[in-house]
Amino acid sequence: MSSSNRVDLKPPYLILIGEEDDATYAKTGLGIVQWRPGQVAGQLRFPGCRVDLGVPDMTIDEAVQSGVGSLLIGVAPVGGTVPQQWWTLMENAASAGLDIVSGLHLKLADNPAVVAAARQSGARLIDVRTPPAGLPVGTGIKRIGNRVLTVGSDCAIGKKYTALALHEAMCNAGINATFRATGQTGIMIGGEGIPIDAVVADFIAGAAEVLSPDNDAGHWDVIEGQGSLFHPGYAGVSLGLLHGSQPDAFVVCHDATRTSVSGWEHYELPSVEECIEQHLSLGRRTNPEILCVGISVNTSELRADQRSAYLSELSANTGLPCVDPLIDGCGAIVSYIKQHIQDENHESSG
Amino acid sequence: MSSSNRVDLKPPYLILIGEEDDATYAKTGLGIVQWRPGQVAGQLRFPGCRVDLGVPDMTIDEAVQSGVGSLLIGVAPVGGTVPQQWWTLMENAASAGLDIVSGLHLKLADNPAVVAAARQSGARLIDVRTPPAGLPVGTGIKRIGNRVLTVGSDCAIGKKYTALALHEAMCNAGINATFRATGQTGIMIGGEGIPIDAVVADFIAGAAEVLSPDNDAGHWDVIEGQGSLFHPGYAGVSLGLLHGSQPDAFVVCHDATRTSVSGWEHYELPSVEECIEQHLSLGRRTNPEILCVGISVNTSELRADQRSAYLSELSANTGLPCVDPLIDGCGAIVSYIKQHIQDENHESSG
Numbered sequence: 001m002s003s004s005n006r007v008d009l010k011p012p013y014l015i016l017i018g019e020e021d022d023a024t025y026a027k028t029g030l031g032i033v034q035w036r037p038g039q040v041a042g043q044l045r046f047p048g049c050r051v052d053l054g055v056p057d058m059t060i061d062e063a064v065q066s067g068v069g070s071l072l073i074g075v076a077p078v079g080g081t082v083p084q085q086w087w088t089l090m091e092n093a094a095s096a097g098l099d100i101v102s103g104l105h106l107k108l109a110d111n112p113a114v115v116a117a118a119r120q121s122g123a124r125l126i127d128v129r130t131p132p133a134g135l136p137v138g139t140g141i142k143r144i145g146n147r148v149l150t151v152g153s154d155c156a157i158g159k160k161y162t163a164l165a166l167h168e169a170m171c172n173a174g175i176n177a178t179f180r181a182t183g184q185t186g187i188m189i190g191g192e193g194i195p196i197d198a199v200v201a202d203f204i205a206g207a208a209e210v211l212s213p214d215n216d217a218g219h220w221d222v223i224e225g226q227g228s229l230f231h232p233g234y235a236g237v238s239l240g241l242l243h244g245s246q247p248d249a250f251v252v253c254h255d256a257t258r259t260s261v262s263g264w265e266h267y268e269l270p271s272v273e274e275c276i277e278q279h280l281s282l283g284r285r286t287n288p289e290i291l292c293v294g295i296s297v298n299t300s301e302l303r304a305d306q307r308s309a310y311l312s313e314l315s316a317n318t319g320l321p322c323v324d325p326l327i328d329g330c331g332a333i334v335s336y337i338k339q340h341i342q343d344e345n346h347e348s349s350g
Numbered sequence: 351m352s353s354s355n356r357v358d359l360k361p362p363y364l365i366l367i368g369e370e371d372d373a374t375y376a377k378t379g380l381g382i383v384q385w386r387p388g389q390v391a392g393q394l395r396f397p398g399c400r401v402d403l404g405v406p407d408m409t410i411d412e413a414v415q416s417g418v419g420s421l422l423i424g425v426a427p428v429g430g431t432v433p434q435q436w437w438t439l440m441e442n443a444a445s446a447g448l449d450i451v452s453g454l455h456l457k458l459a460d461n462p463a464v465v466a467a468a469r470q471s472g473a474r475l476i477d478v479r480t481p482p483a484g485l486p487v488g489t490g491i492k493r494i495g496n497r498v499l500t501v502g503s504d505c506a507i508g509k510k511y512t513a514l515a516l517h518e519a520m521c522n523a524g525i526n527a528t529f530r531a532t533g534q535t536g537i538m539i540g541g542e543g544i545p546i547d548a549v550v551a552d553f554i555a556g557a558a559e560v561l562s563p564d565n566d567a568g569h570w571d572v573i574e575g576q577g578s579l580f581h582p583g584y585a586g587v588s589l590g591l592l593h594g595s596q597p598d599a600f601v602v603c604h605d606a607t608r609t610s611v612s613g614w615e616h617y618e619l620p621s622v623e624e625c626i627e628q629h630l631s632l633g634r635r636t637n638p639e640i641l642c643v644g645i646s647v648n649t650s651e652l653r654a655d656q657r658s659a660y661l662s663e664l665s666a667n668t669g670l671p672c673v674d675p676l677i678d679g680c681g682a683i684v685s686y687i688k689q690h691i692q693d694e695n696h697e698s699s700g
Contacts, residue, residue: 140582140614197552204551204586232490232636235593236554239579240586264490267635281631285617286582 006211007128008192010069010099012041014058018086020075021050028103028185029053029074035164035189041068046085051075060093070099070126072188082106087114094118094125101126103184128184131199131207138205138244140286145215146341148293149247150225153275154261155234158253159225160186162296162325166251167222169330173338177220180211182241186224196226197237204237208244223247229278230270231261239282246286248341249293250279251333256310257301272314291340294333295322356561357478358542360419360449362391364408368436370425371400378453378535379403379424385514385539391418396435401425410443420449420476422538427454437461444468444475451476453534478534481549481557488555488594490636495565496691498643499597500575503625504611505584508603509575510536512646512675516601517572519680523688527570530561532591536574546576547587554587558594573597579628580620581611589632596636598691599643600629601683606660607651622664641690642670644683649674 015029023030033040033053042058045051053074063071071093077083082104090100090108094117102108108125109115118125148166150159163179163186170177179186181193199207212221223245227234242250252275261267270278276292283290295314299307307324315322321332365379373380383390383403392408395401403424413421421443427433432454440450440458444467452458458475459465468475498516500509513529513536520527529536531543549557562571573595577584592600602625611617620628626642633640645664649657657674665672671682 138583140617197550199551200547201549201551201554201587201590202547202584205583229589230635232593233488233555234552235632235635236586236588236590237551238586239589240551243582243585267490278631281628282585285580285585 006132006192006194007126007187009072009101009126009188010124011039011191012068013039013070013072013101014041014060014063014068014093014098015043015053015055015072015074016086016089017043017045017049017051017053017074018077018083019046019049021048023051025077026051026053026075028076028188031185031189032072032074035168036191039191041066043074044071044089060089060096060098063098064096068098070101072101073104076104087111090114091117094123095121097121097123099124099126101128101188103128103188105129128187129195129198131195135199135203135210136206137202138209138240140205140243142246142287143209143212143214144217145219145221146249147212147221147223147245147247148249148251148337149223149242149245150251150253150296151238151242151275151279152225152228152253153230153269153272154228154255154258155231156262157228157255157258158296158298158325162251162253162330163222163224164189165325166330166333169334170220170222173331173334175220175334176216176218177222180221180223182211182224182226193224196241197234201236204240205244208241212245225253229282230267230275232264232267242279242283243286247283247290248287249291249337250283251294251296252276252279252292253296255298255301273318276318292320293337293340294320294330296325296330296333297322299324299327356482356542356544357476357537359422359451359476359538360474361389361541362418363389363420363422363451364391364410364413364418364443364448365393365403365405365422365424366436366439367393367395367399367401367403367424368427368433369396369399371398373401375427376401376403376425378426378538381535381539382422382424385518386541389541391416393424394421394439410439410446410448413448414446418448420451422451423454432456437464440464441467444473445471447471447473449474449476451478451538453478453538455479478537479545479548481545485549485553485560486556487552488559488590490555490593492596492637493559493562493564494567495569495571496599497562497571497573497595497597498599498601498687499573499592499595500601500603500646501588501592501625501629502575502578502603503580503619503622504578504605504608505581506612507578507605507608508646508648508675512601512603512680513572513574514539515675516680516683519684520570520572523681523684525570525684526566526568527572530571530573532561532574532576543574546591547584551586554590555594558591562595575603579632580617580625582614582617592629592633593636597633597640598637599641599687600633601644601646602626602629602642603646605648605651622668626668643687643690644670644680645672646675646680646683647672649677
């Protein structure tokens with residue numbers, strides 16, 4: 001369970017935005033600046049670029065001089081093709097010794113000029129979509145420390161955001177906690193992780209075990225969920241991640257107005273209550289003490305006057321803290337965890 | 351969903367046994383002769399070989415003359431390394447135009463001489479551990495025809511054997527049925543399939559959909575299960591296969607005396623009843639009509655006088671046919687299916 005089994009990035013970052021003029025496509029860069037401002041040294045923009053991360057503009061030379069560790073591709077280029085100007089820039093950055101970090105579909109390792117430059121300088125080429133080699137099969141053996149996993153009634157329903165917000169709230173409450181990323185954007189924000197949905201099927205649970213290894217007894221890993229147990233395409237990923245994470249606690253992510261699986265509209269979404277029951281039932285296999293500790297709801301499609309009524313009713317029905325993390329943060333969930341889970345031995349103090 | 355997405359072998363086969371003297375290591379070859387004798391033209395043995403599949407000994411030249419399609423590696427060499435003599439033989443066979451079919455850990459594509467020989471003749475090099483490229487994400491859309499999946503309370507508990515025996519019993523009963531292989535030995539026996547546990551996590555359910563495509567309304571796919579929903583390492587594979595297969599029916603495979611997960615002894619096995627309930631609960635997500643249609647039990651560790659009492663009691667408790675397929679065959683399960691599932695529309699005739 002060495003950390004060499006995880007993708008592991010070298011900050012601070014110079015974020016390549018290129019000539020992007022639509023912030024939608026720069027969400028990786030924006031996410032890193034939002035959640036990890038201390039890791040970002042600057043941005044690299046070409047003339048005409050209309051997106052601004054609000055950090056200093058910087059050339060490769062300036063980045064090297066100020067001790068930058070990695071050039072990070074912070075945009076998804078439209079159409080998936082990468083302009084030659086970008087490749088030249090990556091080659092120059094690699095020559096100068098910067099790691100290149102990419103979540104592009106095109107592999108860095110397939111560009112001979114960038115590979116040669118990196119080999120000569122010793123820089124690393126890191127494709128965050130590529131899982132590390134040598135992942136083991138899951139053992140199911142209990143690990144020291146505590147774990148909380150964000151799960152969802154659907155995909156793309158706030159599991160990454162909730163994990164980041166929960167991690168922040170735990171840190172603010174003085175809890176020793178680590179964000180554990182399982183997707184490419186999460187890995188770029190968190191600086192390390194494993195792209196769990198790109199792992200070979202036999203090793204999903206094993207990858208989750210490697211991702212959150214033994215730790216101090218009072219420590220919390222906040223693990224970014226993937227997929228959904230109720231998703232007809234991705235449930236296997238979610239179950240392997242649930243089993244391997246052995247979470248002591250989980251938070252259900254939901255959308256107040258979504259009624260069917262996004263993109264798979266022939267499937268209805270489960271209720272929050274069904275979602276809780278299913279995760280308890282399956283999660284108990286590798287952690288009999290698993291608890292649901294809160295519900296994170298995207299309420300953006302509700303009117304302001306409906307929002308608090310919705311959350312109050314859900315909270316009354318489930319007995320759990322219910323928050324919209326963008327508006328309320330995750331402090332209420334941290335309080336619930338503190339009340340109901342004392343340490344990895346689960347001595348209830350509630 | 352074209353068949354090019356599946357591994358697809360070219361019979362008849364010449365089976366390479368080499369110098370093996372322990373039948374345990376020749377179980378792939380023995381399995382093919384047991385279940386598909388009509389596909390086997392002969393065996394290729396080196397001097398001193400003490401395993402005999404009971405089919406004609408044949409050289410590469412003789413195989414070519416008699417119309418053999420593939421040289422199939424029927425043994426797992428001790429220690430995983432392949433003697434040079436085997437590589438020379440594979441090169442000769444590929445030169446002569448025979449496909450080479452291997453489940454070895456070493457990849458055929460990594461041997462330049464074999465690759466060159468195959469390229470020159472047009473023969474295919476087929477590693478049955480390697481999933482086909484271009485698998486889709488699962489759609490969850492209902493397909494025409496019927497499907498039965500073998501599932502297990504554990505790994506290595508008879509799922510492949512049960513699927514083969516059930517397929518045979520269905521054919522004997524005049525049902526139009528196809529065996530769908532999901533593991534390397536099953537693929538070699540069945541002649542096609544997808545090694546589901548080697549698929550990238552995001553595509554498990556999609557691979558299962560490709561494996562059992564739309565078919566005639568009265569047709570049955572008999573799908574080989576993998577892993578177990580209760581296995582701390584492999585449950586993700588099993589759930590993806592369950593969702594993607596959308597089985598109308600499933601058979602639970604169990605061992606009468608096993609009490610813990612084999613190799614993971616810190617995990618107790620579920621009861622047969624728990625196993626049925628869990629598969630019904632999760633399987634309903636993609637096929638609300640899913641039914642358990644029987645239990646296949648390995649009773650080899652029971653005394654003869656305990657055996658029938660065990661099966662009778664299990665049958666009384668569950669209301670399902672319970673068989674040891676090695677002794678009883680799967681005819682009772684086929685009868686139950688005929689009584690309870692009329693066609694893909696599930697009009698009960700019971």
